[in-house]
Amino acid sequence: MESRAIFEKLAGRFGDAASDYTEGGGTKDPFCKVKADRLVDVAAFLAGDPELGFDFLQCLTAVDWIKQAKLEMVYHVFSYPKRHSFVWKVDLPRDNPICPSVTTVWPTADWLEREQYDLFGVQFSGHPELKRLLMPDDWEGHPMRKDYKEAAEYRGMPTSRYSPLELLLAYDKANPQTEGQRPVARGKGGDEE
Amino acid sequence: MSEVILAYDSGDEMVLNMGPQHPSTHGVIRFIVKTDGEIMREADPDVGYLHRAIEAIAEKCTYEGFMPYTDRVDYVCAMTANHVWAAAVEKLIDAKVPERGEWLRIISGELNRISSHCVALGAMAMDIGAITPFPYALREREYVNDLLEELCGARLTYNYHRVGGVSFDLTDPWRDKVLRFLDHFDPVIDEFHRLITNNDIFVHRLANMAVITGREAVAYGLVGPNLRASGIDFDLRRDLPYSLYPQLDFKLHVPVGRGQMGTTGDAWDRFWCRVEEWRESSKIVRQALDLVQKTPRGEFWNHPKKIKPKGEAYARIETARGDMGCYVVGDGGANAYRAHFRTGSYNAMQIIKLKSRGLMVADLVALIASLDVVAPEIDR
Numbered sequence: 001m002e003s004r005a006i007f008e009k010l011a012g013r014f015g016d017a018a019s020d021y022t023e024g025g026g027t028k029d030p031f032c033k034v035k036a037d038r039l040v041d042v043a044a045f046l047a048g049d050p051e052l053g054f055d056f057l058q059c060l061t062a063v064d065w066i067k068q069a070k071l072e073m074v075y076h077v078f079s080y081p082k083r084h085s086f087v088w089k090v091d092l093p094r095d096n097p098i099c100p101s102v103t104t105v106w107p108t109a110d111w112l113e114r115e116q117y118d119l120f121g122v123q124f125s126g127h128p129e130l131k132r133l134l135m136p137d138d139w140e141g142h143p144m145r146k147d148y149k150e151a152a153e154y155r156g157m158p159t160s161r162y163s164p165l166e167l168l169l170a171y172d173k174a175n176p177q178t179e180g181q182r183p184v185a186r187g188k189g190g191d192e193e
Numbered sequence: 194m195s196e197v198i199l200a201y202d203s204g205d206e207m208v209l210n211m212g213p214q215h216p217s218t219h220g221v222i223r224f225i226v227k228t229d230g231e232i233m234r235e236a237d238p239d240v241g242y243l244h245r246a247i248e249a250i251a252e253k254c255t256y257e258g259f260m261p262y263t264d265r266v267d268y269v270c271a272m273t274a275n276h277v278w279a280a281a282v283e284k285l286i287d288a289k290v291p292e293r294g295e296w297l298r299i300i301s302g303e304l305n306r307i308s309s310h311c312v313a314l315g316a317m318a319m320d321i322g323a324i325t326p327f328p329y330a331l332r333e334r335e336y337v338n339d340l341l342e343e344l345c346g347a348r349l350t351y352n353y354h355r356v357g358g359v360s361f362d363l364t365d366p367w368r369d370k371v372l373r374f375l376d377h378f379d380p381v382i383d384e385f386h387r388l389i390t391n392n393d394i395f396v397h398r399l400a401n402m403a404v405i406t407g408r409e410a411v412a413y414g415l416v417g418p419n420l421r422a423s424g425i426d427f428d429l430r431r432d433l434p435y436s437l438y439p440q441l442d443f444k445l446h447v448p449v450g451r452g453q454m455g456t457t458g459d460a461w462d463r464f465w466c467r468v469e470e471w472r473e474s475s476k477i478v479r480q481a482l483d484l485v486q487k488t489p490r491g492e493f494w495n496h497p498k499k500i501k502p503k504g505e506a507y508a509r510i511e512t513a514r515g516d517m518g519c520y521v522v523g524d525g526g527a528n529a530y531r532a533h534f535r536t537g538s539y540n541a542m543q544i545i546k547l548k549s550r551g552l553m554v555a556d557l558v559a560l561i562a563s564l565d566v567v568a569p570e571i572d573r
Contacts (some may be wrong), residue, residue, distance in 0.1 A: 025504060026502060026504020026505075027505050028285065029507050030542075057414060058516070061520055076535075111539065111542070112540075135301055143249065
């Protein structure tokens with residue numbers, strides 16, 4: 001089935017919970033918007049309807065649109081029996097993103113959702129075990145957010161290091177008479193002075 | 194971490210920590226294994242030790258500048274990881290790849306698939322205790338590495354693909370070398386079957402072990418050989434063809450698990466599917482080497498003048514570990530606004546918790562190896 005037909009089927013069943021079908025405009029895969037509170041019903045319908053049969057949740061990810069103050073969840077599904085795919089998005093507020101979990105429909109969403117919780121801070125309601133996966137358990141903040149600032153150190157380990165280039169420039173500035181004869185070649189850093 | 198161990202401390206169970214620096218976990222992965230004598234109650238994977246924030250790096254460099262980082266998404270089969278990024282960006286900017294470029298992508302990708310399966314199969318046999326197949330498999334991988342080094346200058350992280358094509362053309366002597374290698378390699382596949390696949394001890398170890406049904410495989414998002422071993426006949430190269438795969442003049446014969454030694458979807462089926470995929474790759478490379486001769490020399494890269502797309506695209510490529518997807522969003526700038534890699538190993542890891550229940554402790558390494566998980570691909 002074409003994406004448009006799938007969307008019309010969704011819109012016929014769920015009314016305005018599925019809206020804003022978008023095609024083109026630089027976007028290569030047509031998508032529609034789904035309201036967060038009906039997400040699980042829509043997902044169960046897509047997976048269960050014999051004509052649609054979306055049995056494979058390929059990709060679940062989030063995009064942080066900081067200027068529009070929203071987090072956008074993006075779902076890509078594919079059907080092995082029907083060989084068609086579909087994309088939909090869920091808009092969440094940036095400051096308190098709560099999204100229903102689709103683990104009951106597709107078990108693979110378990111880790112996919114944990115990753116988005118870890119990196120974007122999306123709270124999935126109804127997830128069986130929502131905890132960090134890639135980052136350490138005691139990490140602060142959600143690093144893929146556009147306004148994320150990394151702490152200077154983590155458990156006493158610095159999270160950044162000096163740029164050797166900047167050190168060299170600083171050395172040259174402090175020692176104009178020796179420019180071109182930097183002590184780097186002898187294996188000493190430029191910050192010795 | 195101590196709280197994790199305490200949480201598991203109940204009754205007669207013993208909690209074993211395996212990894213992260215364990216030679217059989219294929220990279221830095223940790224398992225918290227709950228055991229009851231020799232039997233596992235559960236093995237809980239703990240990943241993230243190899244997390245290098247590749248998706249965050251993608252937001253900080255240009256579309257073309259990100260290509261070398263994609264090698265590190267999956268360094269065992271870096272060619273196809275290059276391909277998925279190139280395909281996603283090309284889909285986003287509507288770039289056309291010259292025919293010769295596409296054939297070179299297919300040739301290099303299939304050669305890399307051969308070498309990746311060499312590592313997977315050799316290491317799996319060694320994890321189970323058969324030492325001999327490992328050097329045999331790695332010997333073949335060395336030949337492939339030599340060939341790819343001659344093509345693009347690198348042995349492991351190739352950075353060969355470009356947006357709009359590939360970086361180097363092939364030469365006639367190189368083409369002959371590849372053909373000579375394939376002549377040598379085809380009998381090796383049968384030799385490998387004689388050496389290990391049909392070995393009685395090996396079969397007894399793997400048949401009926403950690404059976405994944407087709408329904409489970411789809412529900413848990415397994416892809417590639419793991420999915421096909423469970424009896425789902427699906428290969429992106431044949432069913433949703435990309436690049437020039439449809440121009441090959443034979444129907445791709447995709448090996449599908451049939452439960453020849455036990456049950457469909459057991460660990461032996463996963464091993465057998467990978468060995469048989471060697472045969473397909475070899476056939477594809479032979480024909481692609483033939484067809485590449487018909488394309489004009491030197492036309493292998495349409496360099497796009499400006500890459501500042503607005504919009505989004507999702508591309509899928511059949512890598513050695515199956516369907517790898519890349520979701521890329523552009524906001525009109527020189528860097529990607531968001532890039533996300535959907536990898537096979539990540540999804541394969543979460544089924545281990547389910548499948549480890551009731552297995553012997555020694556079978557855990559066989560289960561991990563049979564799924565061919567590669568740590569950098571899990572953590573990215």
